[in-house]
Amino acid sequence: MKDEPVAKNTLTKLASAFIRKEPFGLVLIIAPWNYPLNLTLVPLVGALAAGNCVVLKPSEISKAAEKVLAEVLPQYLDQSCFAVVLGGPQETGQLLEHKFDYILFTGSPRVGRIVMTAAAKHLTPVTLELGGKNPCYVDDNCDPQTVANRVAWFRYFNAGQTCVAPDYILCSPETQERLLPALQSAIARFYGDDPQSSPNLGRIINQKQFQRLRALLGCGRVAIGGQSDESQRYIAPTVLVDVRETEPVMQEEIFGPILPIVNVRSLDEAIDFINRREKPLALYAFSNSSQVVNQMLDRTSSGSFGGNEGFIYMTLPSLPLGGVGNSGMGRYQGKFSFDTFSHHRSCLLSHAGLEKLNEIRYPPYTAWSQQLLSWALASRSCTLL
Amino acid sequence: MDPFEDTLRRLREAFSAGLTRPAEFRAEQLRGLGRFLQDNKQLLQDALAQDLHKATQLDSAFIRKEPFGLVLIVAPWNYPLNLTLVPLVGALAAGNCVVLKPSEISTSVEKVLAEVLPRYLDQSCFAVVLGGPQEMGQLLEHRFDYIFFTGSPRVGRIVMTAAAKHLTPVTLELGGKNPCYVDDNCDPQTVANRVAWFRYFNAGQTCVAPDYILCSPETQERLLPALQSAITRFYGDDPQSSPNLGRIINQKQFQRLRALLGCGRVAIGGQSDESQRYIAPTVLVDVRETEPVMQEEIFGPILPIVNVRSLDEAIDFINRREKPLALYAFSNSSQVVKRVLARTSSGGFCGNDGFMHLTLASLPFGGVGASGMGRYHGKFSFDTFSHHRACLLRSPRMEKVNDLRYPPHSQRNLRVLLVAMEAHCCSCTLL
Numbered sequence: 131m132k133d134e135p136v137a138k139n140t141l142t143k144l145a146s147a148f149i150r151k152e153p154f155g156l157v158l159i160i161a162p163w164n165y166p167l168n169l170t171l172v173p174l175v176g177a178l179a180a181g182n183c184v185v186l187k188p189s190e191i192s193k194a195a196e197k198v199l200a201e202v203l204p205q206y207l208d209q210s211c212f213a214v215v216l217g218g219p220q221e222t223g224q225l226l227e228h229k230f231d232y233i234l235f236t237g238s239p240r241v242g243r244i245v246m247t248a249a250a251k252h253l254t255p256v257t258l259e260l261g262g263k264n265p266c267y268v269d270d271n272c273d274p275q276t277v278a279n280r281v282a283w284f285r286y287f288n289a290g291q292t293c294v295a296p297d298y299i300l301c302s303p304e305t306q307e308r309l310l311p312a313l314q315s316a317i318a319r320f321y322g323d324d325p326q327s328s329p330n331l332g333r334i335i336n337q338k339q340f341q342r343l344r345a346l347l348g349c350g351r352v353a354i355g356g357q358s359d360e361s362q363r364y365i366a367p368t369v370l371v372d373v374r375e376t377e378p379v380m381q382e383e384i385f386g387p388i389l390p391i392v393n394v395r396s397l398d399e400a401i402d403f404i405n406r407r408e409k410p411l412a413l414y415a416f417s418n419s420s421q422v423v424n425q426m427l428d429r430t431s432s433g434s435f436g437g438n439e440g441f442i443y444m445t446l447p448s449l450p451l452g453g454v455g456n457s458g459m460g461r462y463q464g465k466f467s468f469d470t471f472s473h474h475r476s477c478l479l480s481h482a483g484l485e486k487l488n489e490i491r492y493p494p495y496t497a498w499s500q501q502l503l504s505w506a507l508a509s510r511s512c513t514l515l
Numbered sequence: 516m517d518p519f520e521d522t523l524r525r526l527r528e529a530f531s532a533g534l535t536r537p538a539e540f541r542a543e544q545l546r547g548l549g550r551f552l553q554d555n556k557q558l559l560q561d562a563l564a565q566d567l568h569k570a571t572q573l574d575s576a577f578i579r580k581e582p583f584g585l586v587l588i589v590a591p592w593n594y595p596l597n598l599t600l601v602p603l604v605g606a607l608a609a610g611n612c613v614v615l616k617p618s619e620i621s622t623s624v625e626k627v628l629a630e631v632l633p634r635y636l637d638q639s640c641f642a643v644v645l646g647g648p649q650e651m652g653q654l655l656e657h658r659f660d661y662i663f664f665t666g667s668p669r670v671g672r673i674v675m676t677a678a679a680k681h682l683t684p685v686t687l688e689l690g691g692k693n694p695c696y697v698d699d700n701c702d703p704q705t706v707a708n709r710v711a712w713f714r715y716f717n718a719g720q721t722c723v724a725p726d727y728i729l730c731s732p733e734t735q736e737r738l739l740p741a742l743q744s745a746i747t748r749f750y751g752d753d754p755q756s757s758p759n760l761g762r763i764i765n766q767k768q769f770q771r772l773r774a775l776l777g778c779g780r781v782a783i784g785g786q787s788d789e790s791q792r793y794i795a796p797t798v799l800v801d802v803r804e805t806e807p808v809m810q811e812e813i814f815g816p817i818l819p820i821v822n823v824r825s826l827d828e829a830i831d832f833i834n835r836r837e838k839p840l841a842l843y844a845f846s847n848s849s850q851v852v853k854r855v856l857a858r859t860s861s862g863g864f865c866g867n868d869g870f871m872h873l874t875l876a877s878l879p880f881g882g883v884g885a886s887g888m889g890r891y892h893g894k895f896s897f898d899t900f901s902h903h904r905a906c907l908l909r910s911p912r913m914e915k916v917n918d919l920r921y922p923p924h925s926q927r928n929l930r931v932l933l934v935a936m937e938a939h940c941c942s943c944t945l946l
Contacts (some may be wrong), residue, residue, distance in 0.1 A: 131538055136877035145868075147875055152860055154883070155530050156523065167559060171548065177543045183526040194562035202555055206547035208540070210529040213522045221812040225519055231884065239682060246679035250672055253687065255888035259902045260682070283921055288567060318924045330922035332567050351804065380668060418911050427906065431581055432543065437908035449576055449905040454583070455660065459684035474890065476878035480868040482847045485705045492712055493749045493759035 131181075133477070144487075146479040151472035153181035155231035155254075158247070160187045160222065162236045163335055164291040164385075166195035169259075173234050176467020182232070183211040187225060190218050191335055217512070223248075230254050234469060236293075237261075238383075239456050257460030257470055260453050262410040266296035267400045267426055269417030270305050277416045278312035279449070282320065284440030286367045289332035290387040291339075294412040294434070294441040297384050298373075299391045300400045306371065306391050313389075314354050317367045326357070326364050334386065343386035349379035350390060361385040392473045397422060401429050409433075411454030412441060433457050531834065551731075565876075575908045581609035583684075584660035587673070588652070591665045592621035592764055593720040593814075598688075599628060602663050605896025612640040613663070616654060619647050620764055659683050661900060665722075666690075667812075668837075668885050686889030686899055686903035688722070689882050690812045691839040695725035696829045696855055698846030699734050706845045707741035710818070711749065713869025717794045718761035719816040720768075721865070723841040723870040727802075728812050728820040729829045735800065735820050742818075743783050746796045753919070755786070755793050763792040763815060772815040778808035779819060826851060830858045838884030841870060862886050 133148040157177045162168035170188055177184045186203075188196045200214045215225060226233075226248035235245045236259040249256045268277055275484040285296050302307065321328035340363045347356055347368065355368035365387050373379060373390040380390060394400045402415070413432035415423045423437040433453035452461025462470045490502050521718045534540060552559070586606045590599035599617055606613045615632075629643045644654060655662075655677035664674045665688040678685045697706055708829045714725050730738065750757035763769040769792045776785055776797065784797035794816050802809060802819040809819060833842070842861035852866035862882035862909045863872050872878050873892075881890025891899050 136875065138877070139875060142871060145871075147872070147878060149878065150856070150864075153530070155860075156526055163566070167563065171552075175545060175548060178535075178548070179541055181541055183530045183535055185523065185526065192562075192566040194565040194804075195559075198555065198558055198562050203548075203551055204552040207544055208547075211526060211544070212533050213526060215519060215522065217518075221518070224517065228519060229522055243679055246682065250675035250679055253668060253671060253689070253885050253888065258682065268845065272911060273914075276911060279914065279917065279921065291567070291770065292640060299651060322923070326925065328923070330924065335567055390894060401845055416911065420908070423908060427579070431584075431902065432903035432904065435579075435907070437906070438911045439907055439909040449907065450578065451905065452903070454902040454904070456682055457683065461905075463755055466853070473860065473883040474879055474881075475861065475883070476863040476872050476875075476880065477866075478864070478868065478875070478878070479849070479852060479866040479871035480871065481854075482701065482705065482845070482867045485702075485708065488708065492708065494751070494757070 140284065142478065142480070144481055145192075146477075148477050150475045150477050151180070151469070152472065152475050154473055155182060156185065156229075157182040157232045157234070157471060158185045158187065158225070158230040159228075160233070160235045160237065161189055162193035163189035163195075164288060164293070166192035166199075169236050170195075170199060173236075173462055173467065176462050177232075177234070177471045178207075178212075179468050180471035182471055185225075185230070186212070186214045187217070187222060187501045188214065190216065201388075206395065212467060219490070232256070234460075234462070234470070235259065241272060242458065257452070257462060258458045259451070259460075260411065260456065260458040261293045261385075262408050262453075262457040263297040263380070263383055264294060264410045264414065264432075265400075265407075266299045266414040267398070267404075267416065268299055268301040268305055268309065269415070269419065269422050270302055270334075271390070271418045271422065272305070272416050273418070274308040274312040275315065278309055278316045278320075280416070280438070280440055281414075282313055282316040282367070285389050286317070286320070286331065286387045289334055289365065291332070291335065291385050291443070293385075296389070296414050296440065297410075299389060300394050301391065302395060303393050306393060309391070310353055310369065310371075313369055317354065322366060325355075325366055326359060326362070331367070331387075337363065339363075340365070343388065345383075346379045346384065346386070346388055349373055349377040353391075355387075397425060403428065404430050409453075409457055411457035412436065413455045414440065431455070492494040575906075577604040577906050579904045579906050580609070580898070581904055583900065583902055584611060585614065586611040586661045586663065586900060587614045587616065587654070587659040589616045589662070589664045589666065590618055592618035592624075593717065593722070595621035595624035595628075598665050599624075602665075602891060602896065605662075605891055606900045607636075607641075608897050609900035611900055613642075613657070614654075615626070615641070615643045616651065617643065617645070619645065636773070653908075661685070663889075663891075663899075664688065664912060668887075671757070671887065686881070686891065687710070687887045688723045688880070688889075688891075689840065689885065689887040690814075691837050691882075691886040692726040692812055693723060693839045693841040693843065693861075694829075694833045694836075695728045695824075695843040696833075696845065697728055697730040697734055697738065698826070698844070698848065698851050699731055700847045700851065701734070702847070703734070703737040703843050707738055707745045708748075709845070709868055710843075711742055711745040714818050715746070715749070715760065715816045715922055718763055718794065720761070720764065720814050721870070722814075723873060725818070725838075725841075725869060726816060727809065727842050729823050729832060730820065732822050735822060738820070739782055739798065739800075742767055742798055746783065750796060754784075754795055755788065755791070760796070760816075763794060766792065768792075768815070769794070772813075772817060775808045775813065775815070778806040784816075816871065826854065830855065833859050838882070838886055840882045840886035841865065841872075843869065 229252040234257045239260045242258040350370040350373035353371045355366035357366040368388045370390040411433040415426035450461035450466040451463040658681040668689045671687040707723045762873045779799040779802035784795035786795040797817045799819040840862040844855035876893030879890035879895040880892040
């Protein structure tokens with residue numbers, strides 16, 4: 131919160147120069163349903179710490195969490211500065227007609243566009259935490275069981291309803307053959323022989339999402355899992371193979387416990403495949419060779435990158451969470467939240483006196499005074515006006 | 516029936532009243548959040564279980580700055596080189612390919628940028644495109660990876676709306692009316708020198724120039740002769756023949772400004788010459804808030820003075836209006852200067868001087884609210900034109916260490932996991 135002093139040039143040596151971080155004012159946070167508490171409260175912490183008043187719009191889809199946030203949370207905060215508003219797409223549209231001083235939105239790219247368009251009318255800055263298909267490249271040079279453990283855990287966590295989960299695997303046919311039994315093994319280890327009865331496996335949020343996911347089970351060929359139970363909105367941890375790029379499972383963000391494997395014949399082919407598509411929120415590369423991991427990092431772009439890891443970086447507040455391109459703009463988490471929800475105001479406090487020192491900058495100019503002025507402004511930089 | 520109107524108004528009032536400013540208030544709010552989580556663990560777990568059947572209980576890290584890709588820079592006419600090249604430096608330094616759209620209004624500079632500049636750069640990564648509003652509209656239908664726009668708020672909205680279709684991030688350097696508060700406790704000649712120089716520089720066509728003065732009638736009486744004196748000193752008895760006074764960019768702007776000369780009463784200057792697009796350094800008094808000169812950004816060598824009876828009245832006046840790009844306060848009392856700073860918001864602020872803060876590359880330059888979003892200059896340019904990619908590279912080995920986090924979870928595992936995550940100073944382990 132403290133003012134940040136900055137370096138000065140000759141003309142401003144006697145002044146006080148600093149950046150002051152100020153709240154924007156009225157902040158709107160629109161939260162999604164997949165981590166309805168975390169993705170509501172973590173932004174809220176940033177917005178409050180930065181000194182803003184906050185309007186929270188939790189997702190109407192995660193109804194039980196919405197109820198707690200609406201009924202219980204306000205009791206713990208000063209309600210003259212904080213409010214929870216409820217509603218579906220229509221109410222959100224109405225809400226967005228109002229002017230806010232900052233909007234943080236977590237959700238799909240489609241709705242992200244709507245939010246940014248509405249924000250543009252009021253020149254409201256935004257952070258959009260969106261999504262995409264997060265590629266997971268698995269090199270031939272790897273230990274299949276280690277990779278399978280890590281990928282499976284991050285894919286099936288929260289029944290796959292995670293914006294930064296690995297969405298699909300890219301690997302050679304040979305590596306696929308080694309991975310499949312390892313994935314089966316990891317799934318059995320984590321969730322038992324009957325995953326449906328495991329307490330560690332989530333469920334799909336609602337019927338609409340369940341139906342959408344069940345339809346994706348028809349793509350390619352089911353290598354592992356594939357079972358579903360409508361009464362529980364349960365979908366088994368599934369791996370699909372022989373998947374073509376044009377099939378629906380490779381066209382939309384999966385957001386469920388389904389992991390397609392797409393074959394590539396080399397690292398170059400994998401990189402081309404990734405770069406032909408929208409920039410994802412997260413990108414993963416698994417290899418025993420750090421060279422390979424670094425090449426993947428150097429030759430692609432994504433919100434964030436994990437080498438031999440899934441999204442555990444989310445628990446490192448020193449790393450920002452944010453997208454690029456279609457996966458979003460802006461970032462938050464830890465210190466970045468405070469900075470995101472603050473306006474960084476440049477301040478210079480000069481002397482009211484010492485007017486004699488200003489003489490060189492006033493016209494009329496001589497050749498000499500112009501030279502002096504250039505020097506004083508530290509003519510390394512652009513004095514061209 | 517708008518269900519949100521009342522709630523939003525209430526919160527805005529609270530913010531304007533400054534409730535959320537003190538650190539202690541914010542800390543109290545955060546402690547409240549913490550207690551909410553502590554007190555309602557079971558309730559929250561049940562809710563998560565109901566919605567999502569969630570199970571409860573859980574190398575080298577760095578930020579890599581990467582270019583976005585294809586950057587569009589749209590530049591204005593008032594400082595056609597500086598406001599084109601300074602952003603360009605940032606975009607190129609960050610490794611982007613750049614499309615430059617200079618202003619068609621500053622025609623001579625546009626010509627040089629279009630014909631000469633490309634020869635000095637690699638033209639496979641850099642291009643200049645030309646045109647007016649219609650061509651701009653066409654250009655904006657294309658997808659860019661970043662757009663940097665300097666211009667008016669009206670066009671800023673158009674640019675951001677177009678950017679939204681492609682989810683393209685933007686920096687908008689816009690404008691507004693930059694207030695200049697002059698306290699009774701000041702040396703009028705010093706203030707007049709400083710205000711006049713920054714107001715009339717480039718014939719007032721500067722987005723961060725002081726746009727209007729707020730002061731008491733008494734201070735106005737002391738300021739007027741001092742302003743006259745400063746103008747004479749800088750530009751001579753016949754400012755029109757001074758080599759140090761600029762001209763208005765074109766007829767349209769000239770006509771607009773000449774019409775503003777009819778507002779209030781001319782106290783100094785007021786002359787104009789259409790053949791030269793010349794407007795004399797002018798000061799207007801007896802100006803009402805509703806007159807055009809107080810309704811739009813002036814962007815010319817005209818300085819209206821609006822009277823207020825106190826610092827509080829000045830601050831209220833400022834806060835009733837859109838947040839400006841720059842805000843100035845002149846006073847011998849640093850307390851007064853700091854109060855203006857503390858109780859207002861603006862892109863940048865300077866106490867006892869004009870836009871000197873722009874000369875420091877260590878200070879970011881950008882607006883807030885209607886005056887813009889994002890910032891640049893110096894290191895901030897590089898950061899603005901880069902995507903900050905969070906990277907974590909872990910070892911493919913040491914898989915045993917990961918065993919802790921895999922299900923099935925035992926109470927013991929969860930406790931150890933929590934401790935390990937807390938070691939990273941992670942607060943919210945609630946998923």
